[in-house]
């Protein structure tokens with residue numbers, strides 16, 4: 001059934017209620033089987049030797065001793081023909097455009113600490129690591145560069161032969177910024193910096209692989225098995241039909257598990273070599289270096305505003321890290337779209353450095369941009385004496401300026417700001433005494449939007465059985481975002497089947513329908529309309545059966561709460577009474593995602609409010625409370641919706657206050673590749689007081705479920721709101737994230753010296 | 756009668772307490788106290804018949820398991836890879852995250868920082884051991900109701916830490932709750948819901964669940 005014919009929901013019975021997860025029992029009882037829990041008979045364990053230098057040429061890898069170690073069944077290095085697999089966008093592959101270099105699975109030129117050199121498979125993990133330690137590798141250590149500004153200076157060590165600048169600067173231009181600045185009453189300019197952040201999901205990256213003849217099965221911790229299947233098939237030169245990837249559960253990804261990892265391919269080659277299944281999971285240290293990050297950014301932002309609060313010009317010059325191989329992140333979008341501004345110039349450059357390449361990280365580029373743009377908005381508001389909330393509302397845009405001024409299907413930024421401010425008690429909080437020290441308090445606001453991607457393709461199957469139970473078949477993984485629960489709610493809503501009577505089959509390329517991996521907050525946005533369409537098709541078939549059986553026109557019948565009711569409620573037929581269904585045992589509905597609207601743009605919006613206290617003696621910053629108001633369209637499950645926002649806020653606290661990859665400039669190595677020195681927020685670092693306010697403008701145009709995506713917006717402006725609250729508390733503009741005690745004390749000292 | 760860790764310590768003359776640092780003191784502190792496996796391995800090899808494998812008996816979730824282990828094997832490795840108790844999760848394996856938390860003689864400990872041989876004679880409880888048959892225990896139930904997780908990978912460890920907390924402090928304050936789970940990192944960031952779940956679990960336990 002074409003998805004577009006579905007009418008918007010009115011009153012709902014299941015959708016939008018706070019409903020516990022369908023797989024909650026499995027996740028809390030320890031019975032959920034994550035890929036890292038998969039144990040196969042006769043399975044070997046693998047481990048990887050990695051380059052210990054910032055940059056080096058491998059001279060020699062001596063595997064002789066490792067081969068002889070107890071329990072070792074296979075060793076693998078670049079000397080093995082089967083391991084000579086192209087990597088990092090080799091020429092001719094999709095994504096190779098602009099790729100300056102090709103590399104290999106075990107490339108002799110290691111461009112960052114942690115690049116793969118060799119691997120071992122042994123009977124136990126301990127034996128595998130013993131053997132890795134027995135490998136003798138000789139290196140020609142090369143100079144390295146780990147700072148993006150240094151990397152672009154003449155004479156800097158070359159990360160890539162083609163130069164350390166990746167591509168030409170990307171420009172986005174609208175109007176004339178020079179004229180805009182000339183018209184402004186106030187022009188401000190500031191340089192903002194954000195630090196490199198590491199995903200560090202709880203379940204570390206890895207796979208378990210098994211060959212059955214020429215058929216490869218992989219249990220992999222990822223954000224969608226179809227995103228792994230295709231590149232894995234290409235790397236192993238197998239047809240898609242011979243590669244099955246399964247990811248029923250996974251322990252967090254945040255963007256870092258959208259890509260195929262070298263570890264999967266290494267495990268597959270080792271498994272083929274040994275004729276045995278292989279498990280290869282990385283250690284936490286390895287995951288810090290080799291499986292992605294949110295790159296550091298330097299953002300020079302210039303802004304012009306009139307006294308009445310009208311923005312006249314925005315100019316962003318951005319420089320971002322790429323890491324050692326092409327993988328860019330753009331930060332400019334919100335500068336060009338969030339606020340109405342006729343004159344915009346965005347210019348972005350990216351530099352290679354000797355560090356692990358970046359990967360998508362929850363709203364790639366957006367929290368970085370917010371850090372700059374939202375602090376700038378705060379500073380402009382102060383200069384013209386306007387309330388920061390009012391100032392943002394004044395510059396609200398109802399059209400998408402980055403897409404030819406097309407209107408949005410819904411744009412709740414104003415509502416986010418006003419409702420959020422009300423819940424936060426903004427006006428009073430802003431006037432409250434800040435305290436006399438050593439703890440001083442302040443409040444701040446920041447807004448944001450997410451540029452979600454398009455929806456299709458996505459196919460989903462819903463089956464209804466004669467006993468009234470149903471099953472749902474979809475390719476999407478559930479990252480812990482509640483995907484399974486949300487999709488089951490759609491089935492329940494349409495077919496009246498209670499959640500505990502819905503069986504879900506998902507995230508398995510061998511048995512489930514295709515969808516794209518979960519990234520960009522688009523899983524519910526893309527897949528829930530397909531689920532609805534499949535359920536509606538089931539409904540239509542059931543009504544046809546009932547019409548034939550009751551000898552009534554279909555138009556006289558309705559499907560309500562799992563039964564067929566004739567108009568006026570005169571006759572009722574339970575699903576189990578349908579003779580045709582009993583004969584065929586199942587009715588299957590196939591749903592596909594319809595196209596996105598063409599003349600309108602779908603975007604989620606957000607405004608977040610923070611209260612912090614800062615100790616002006618020790619430099620500590622504490623977040624006391626947060627309010628997050630989100631227009632992400634319809635809430636599908638209030639419980640998992642809130643959890644996503646709460647999680648995004650926590651991550652934003654880390655980005656604002658504690659998280660930062662530290663690279664040693666001399667050795668080119670990462671200095672804090674562990675969760676002790678790289679600090680993720682703990683229970684002691686987050687407020688218990690987090691309020692989530694869903695704003696639902698009943699968007700009937702974005703898709704047939706009215707959803708716009710919540711996962712990434714939740715973390716976009718958090719750090720900026722905290723920075724603005726920090727400024728309100730201290731009067732110090734902290735332009736470099738994270739706001740560490742050391743940074744704060746330095747700034748306090750500078751102010752003291754200035755008098 | 757089961758010997759306490761302290762008794763066994765004095766019996767062998769080895770300082771083993773450091774393997775059982777309380778996770779409640781926080782991930783950071785526990786990490787500082789990391790002891791190289793080699794130290795303990797040497798000690799245990801002394802007792803080994805063949806110098807490589809040691810016979811041991813582990814009391815897990817009320818059942819006794821006899822098995823041979825390498826002295827360097829962690830309790831985490833033995834639980835998961837040798838006994839198939841996959842509810843206890845492996846993550847950092849260096850005492851920084853709490854995913855592997857189990858109860859040892861009723862206190863929350865990092866299984867990745869505990870050698871299997873060191874846990875001999877102690878009462879070990881994993882997340883599986885907190886079930887009431889097929890039913891969820893009160894802490895688990897509260898986690899589901901409050902949606903105190905997202906991916907669920909840190910959750911076994913959180914649940915076990917909360918169990919330890921509530922056994923000692925049946926009605927914890929918010930600060931005691933923070934302290935109780937401060938050794939358990941949740942990258943999905945579910946802390947605010949975890950705090951609520953602990954309060955709910957305290958109620959459920961009071962109600963005799």
Ligand code: FES
Nearest residue numbers: 848850852853867
């Ligand atoms: S503390 Fe044991 S796995 Fe992290």
Ligand code: FES
Nearest residue numbers: 905907941942943
């Ligand atoms: S629920 Fe994912 S890390 Fe805690």
